Amino acid sequence: MTNKVVLSGYVAALTLCCLTFAQTPSAQQSGPVNAQKSAAAPAPVHDLSGTWEPANGPKDGVQANGVKAMPSDGKPEHTPPFTPYGLKVFQSHKPLEGYTAVLPGYYNDPRDACDPLGFPRINFYSLRETQIMQNEYKIMIAYAYAETWRVIWTDGRTIKPVDGGVMMNGEFRESRWYGYSVGKWADDTTFVNETWGTQPEDKVWLDTAGRPISDQLHVTEQFHRVNHDRLELTETIDDPKMYTKPWVAMNKFPMKLEDPHTDIEDMYCSPTEMQKYNQTIANPASGKTNE
Amino acid sequence: MRLKKIVTLTVGFLICSSVPLFAHHGNAAFDSGKKVTVKGTITEWNWGNPHCFIEMDVKGDDGQVVHWVVEATAAPSLIDIGITKRSFKPGDQITATMTPVKTHQPIGRVMDVVLPNGKTLYFGPEPGLNINRGNEEAELTKINKAAQAEE
Numbered sequence A: 001m002t003n004k005v006v007l008s009g010y011v012a013a014l015t016l017c018c019l020t021f022a023q024t025p026s027a028q029q030s031g032p033v034n035a036q037k038s039a040a041a042p043a044p045v046h047d048l049s050g051t052w053e054p055a056n057g058p059k060d061g062v063q064a065n066g067v068k069a070m071p072s073d074g075k076p077e078h079t080p081p082f083t084p085y086g087l088k089v090f091q092s093h094k095p096l097e098g099y100t101a102v103l104p105g106y107y108n109d110p111r112d113a114c115d116p117l118g119f120p121r122i123n124f125y126s127l128r129e130t131q132i133m134q135n136e137y138k139i140m141i142a143y144a145y146a147e148t149w150r151v152i153w154t155d156g157r158t159i160k161p162v163d164g165g166v167m168m169n170g171e172f173r174e175s176r177w178y179g180y181s182v183g184k185w186a187d188d189t190t191f192v193n194e195t196w197g198t199q200p201e202d203k204v205w206l207d208t209a210g211r212p213i214s215d216q217l218h219v220t221e222q223f224h225r226v227n228h229d230r231l232e233l234t235e236t237i238d239d240p241k242m243y244t245k246p247w248v249a250m251n252k253f254p255m256k257l258e259d260p261h262t263d264i265e266d267m268y269c270s271p272t273e274m275q276k277y278n279q280t281i282a283n284p285a286s287g288k289t290n291e
Numbered sequence B: 001m002r003l004k005k006i007v008t009l010t011v012g013f014l015i016c017s018s019v020p021l022f023a024h025h026g027n028a029a030f031d032s033g034k035k036v037t038v039k040g041t042i043t044e045w046n047w048g049n050p051h052c053f054i055e056m057d058v059k060g061d062d063g064q065v066v067h068w069v070v071e072a073t074a075a076p077s078l079i080d081i082g083i084t085k086r087s088f089k090p091g092d093q094i095t096a097t098m099t100p101v102k103t104h105q106p107i108g109r110v111m112d113v114v115l116p117n118g119k120t121l122y123f124g125p126e127p128g129l130n131i132n133r134g135n136e137e138a139e140l141t142k143i144n145k146a147a148q149a150e151e
Helices: A084-092 A271-285 B075-079 B136-148
Strands: A007-016 A050-054 A130-134 A138-143 A149-153 A159-162 A165-168 A171-174 A180-185 A190-196 A218-227 A230-238 A247-257 B008-015 B034-046 B053-059 B065-071 B093-100 B107-114 B120-122
Touching (some): A159 A180, A271 B034, B120 B136
Parallel strands (some): B065 B107
Antiparallel strands (some): A130 A138, A159 A165, A190 A218, B107 B120
């Protein structure tokens, strides 16, 4: 029996794609595209607390093409300063996004196994409602994705990177997924912290486009509370094993203050749900047989 | 599996922006220049991560049933536009329009779904949809909640 297929052709020049939660991957400083129209109250002193979400909408935190400031589009100005080894590791990564993307049945992102994203990738993938709480000893950040958290110590402890981890107040601590962070206030509204002791390159990626990081990574993170309702996040990557010099991965990413009563949605990476997705969609869509 | 009936197969040349709505698993598998519409019965509404997806049986003119899989985005992103775990259930008769995969399997990435009540749920700001594209999530939420409201 012949297929009863109605085939109609048309050309739609300048038609937006149906998948139009899209945005052109360009180096973005994440400026105030949807700027707040009324003046907000001034920023409180030494206070980052609150529930924050991307100021330009949920999709701004997705970062599908890699870190905001350097999307993976193959352009020279968006290519991180790889060392020869860093480039080799990048080329070994088979990501789902960016100009080196592969079909979903063939990617090797550790995220597919529901491994922890780790730091700083937790800021560079599905950055959604982010809850910040603080006391006199630490700032704690709870992320929506994987409902995970990390601590930035403000109690004056010292952290020094060593092979395999860090020395925290003189005691060895092993490398871990979200590293070890210490910080302090640079002024009334700017908080700067540094992180060392993250996982080696066979466990974590920097972003969804497959840029690499190693256990020699040092991240400088700056939170600037612009006013009562706006926070800007800047992240600088310094990894001498992978990159020849420090570079900015996120530059003043704007977040807005949410209603404190906001209930955060569930967003776990479930291995069984991932397996079902791979078997039902990713593998057949990639021409790959389920094992 | 050979498709016996497709309600409408539309081939269009769409210029796509580069960063997708469905950012979790990329675009490489999907034929962004095409659109497929099928009508059938939901067998399962998979709600979770990395993607929610509808499974539905589509009966062709020859009586053969083809099992389609219609991918949506992750659960939190659907909630952002007013689509929830309660939006679909097994047994619902729907019409789904989607971007098909390049491998010609009965799999696609959803654009919109016409519900049993005749109203449409939109999974993104389609061309021709009259909404403020600077406020997409809120506008789609309004449309989608209205489509699901009990009369």
